[in-house]
Amino acid sequence: MLRAASFICLLLLLCALSVQAEQDTSPGPILVIGDSLSADYGFDRAQGWVNLLEARLDERGESRGVVNAAISGDTTRSGRARIAAALERHEPSLVIIQLGGNDGLRGLPVEETAANLRQMIAASQAAGARVLLVGVRMPPNYGRRFTEAFADMYRTVAADTGVVLVPRILEGVAERENLMQADGIHPTAEAQPLILDNLWPAIEGLLETN
Template identity: 55%
Template structure:
């Protein structure tokens, strides 16, 4: 898991504003899915349209054309950063679903898990207050700060999912972390070939949150 420490750690530098909005073509979508994440969702180092969030937008066009995606992910973001900018995202996008993929950079900085959890709770509650369903996406980290810290970090996502009765993707990089050849030359960020697996990790938890298309 040493590469994973580098992967998420590298996401801290630069704070690159990579957030983009993908809008469905043709008939206007009536529902919005917002992805609030870090570099793993912002598509760091990938060609435009190659990241898992862009692939999600394509899948929605095929299977749920009344939905579109707003990618509000920024490389290097933390739960504090996500919490501070979420109100503006909610006001702008008015989402039906919010996918929260944050926390890895907190843990790799050794930040207080209590603070990270408080930030996650605030984002969950703000999303729900805005009328959105929430999907949590978890992350694993190596035991740089000791196994107790890393295990409590991983358990935080399950704890929040249970408390708020939310669907949970335990580990976004499941099936990817085991494939060194699925990473860019920096051995940090997943390549395009890994993105469908990342989407497939999210989709089974997301699909039940999407309303059936009218007439189906």
């Protein structure tokens, strides 16, 4: 009787250890740190590209959880201030940094934006996560010199830190009035699948290497 009880206890212990080992090796979630372009501004959150990303992963049998930590109006400065807590809380395997647009719209120095992005990338890499950097273009009325410097900033940061870059989140979207809200800045709900398609090749590539 004692031997049977000991055997059952041993089996239970092995099962518990097996479950724990599986949990320890499973990939962490995807963490999105962004602004209104990722925070579903002007429409229901279920329609946003972040939620569509999670649904696509579920359909492919690659469920890992997607944490939408985007905040409308966020800048790289505030993103830098909150990323450490987000990394500690969620332990992501992939961090998507979609910030900088509000910096540009407010005319903040490009050098400051670049420095903040570098710090966010460094913190994510130190936490063991891969990073996807997502850029945005400034409207042409900001002047050619500034808009070109802003676009170059993303490319330089990505090259220097070794992260994957999607240069323009609204590629093929911002040019179409029917896909933009009345303010001319924010995409509509109908544009969200196109935004996900813009990001998907980079995301898929990074997930395959995790």
